[in-house]
Amino acid sequence: MGGNPVPIPTKNPDDRILCIEDLRKSALKKLPREVADFINCGSTDQITIHENTTAYNKYRVRSRVLIDVSKADTSTICFGQRSSFPLGCSPAGIQGLAHPDGELATARACAKKGVPMAISSFANYSIKDIRSAGLGVGPIKHAMQMYTLKNRELEEGIIREAERQGCTAIFLTADSPVLGVRYNEWRNDFRTPDGLGFPIYGWDTEKIRKQTHDDSFTNITDDSHNWARDIPWLRSVTNMEIWIKGVVTAEDTLMAIQLGCDGIIVSNHGGRQLDGVPATIDALPECVAAAQGRIRIHVDGGIRSGTDMFKAIALGAEYCWVGRPIFWGLS
Numbered sequence: 001m002g003g004n005p006v007p008i009p010t011k012n013p014d015d016r017i018l019c020i021e022d023l024r025k026s027a028l029k030k031l032p033r034e035v036a037d038f039i040n041c042g043s044t045d046q047i048t049i050h051e052n053t054t055a056y057n058k059y060r061v062r063s064r065v066l067i068d069v070s071k072a073d074t075s076t077i078c079f080g081q082r083s084s085f086p087l088g089c090s091p092a093g094i095q096g097l098a099h100p101d102g103e104l105a106t107a108r109a110c111a112k113k114g115v116p117m118a119i120s121s122f123a124n125y126s127i128k129d130i131r132s133a134g135l136g137v138g139p140i141k142h143a144m145q146m147y148t149l150k151n152r153e154l155e156e157g158i159i160r161e162a163e164r165q166g167c168t169a170i171f172l173t174a175d176s177p178v179l180g181v182r183y184n185e186w187r188n189d190f191r192t193p194d195g196l197g198f199p200i201y202g203w204d205t206e207k208i209r210k211q212t213h214d215d216s217f218t219n220i221t222d223d224s225h226n227w228a229r230d231i232p233w234l235r236s237v238t239n240m241e242i243w244i245k246g247v248v249t250a251e252d253t254l255m256a257i258q259l260g261c262d263g264i265i266v267s268n269h270g271g272r273q274l275d276g277v278p279a280t281i282d283a284l285p286e287c288v289a290a291a292q293g294r295i296r297i298h299v300d301g302g303i304r305s306g307t308d309m310f311k312a313i314a315l316g317a318e319y320c321w322v323g324r325p326i327f328w329g330l331s
């Protein structure tokens, strides 16, 4: 266990990557402006994205001393499988933006580290290729991220394929009836770059390039999504675990319990959806209190260090996930 990270040798000590902030800065130097903006920005006034990280600074660690840490073990269980430490890769679309191998590289890295990965339905590789890339390195559990789709046959087809490929859970992203208002994407006319497709939806690069990012999202997802219709439907078509991603309130925690979901991810989509919602670390305690142990609770948003993970777990999360650091690492 432990030891300091081995710095990647560089000529300039300032370029050494020792923490996630160093990784972010390094990525900023490499990515084109519109890509960096797409990844790094939040919605409208950037309030929630900002608070996701800064809210962690309000919490202090009541450290206990004279405890034997020589055999400390960071491992835990996620989706019934041992995980080397409590951090997985959140579902994040278009990872081909940051490296040609995109989600394949993320799957290999997760397998190497012994942590799970959630596959975005807007991945640039197929579920089969991503699963195979991870399993080629070691056992790894995958969650399949889904939106409620306008086309139910397409939605069911994706679920069947996720099952065939051995995915463990569905992460139903519930905070995105429509895409968040992101001025950067409009200003830059952000479009998925040439050569990248959305194979899970059967979309090739030509089809995607004809539309704005916003339109490609709106054309496929269903803004009439709701608890009463969609969760029982999901339950009726699959035995995979059902997790609701995007919960930030006690009320919705209780809805997820009532509808028999397996878990929630306390998430605000990294501040990319409705701006002004609470930082996830602030929302977590009310969700944990409402749940009273009746549903599993994971968290993402602004987690950038082991201390952040410690705080999230101390406040009741079982497991943590990260989004943007995937892109920074890939780039």
Ligand SMILES: Cc1cc2nc3c(=O)[nH]c(=O)nc-3n(C[C@H](O)[C@H](O)[C@H](O)COP(=O)(O)O)c2cc1C
Residues within 6 Å of the ligand: 038, 039, 040, 052, 090, 091, 092, 093, 094, 120, 121, 122, 145, 173, 245, 267, 268, 269, 270, 271, 272, 300, 301, 302, 303, 321, 322, 323, 324, 325
């Ligand atoms: C570039 C990018 C793409 C994302 N794509 C998806 C997606 O396809 N589906 C989804 O549920 N969440 C998506 N997310 C949100 C992440 O799953 C996650 O909730 C968020 O990034 C966590 O916050 P963090 O980036 O501060 O770690 C995306 C996030 C980013 C930054």
Ligand SMILES: O=C(O)C(=O)c1ccccc1
Residues within 6 Å of the ligand: 092, 093, 094, 122, 217, 269, 272
């Ligand atoms: O940008 C996002 O947050 C997101 O969820 C998404 C949706 C479609 C494609 C890529 C990312």
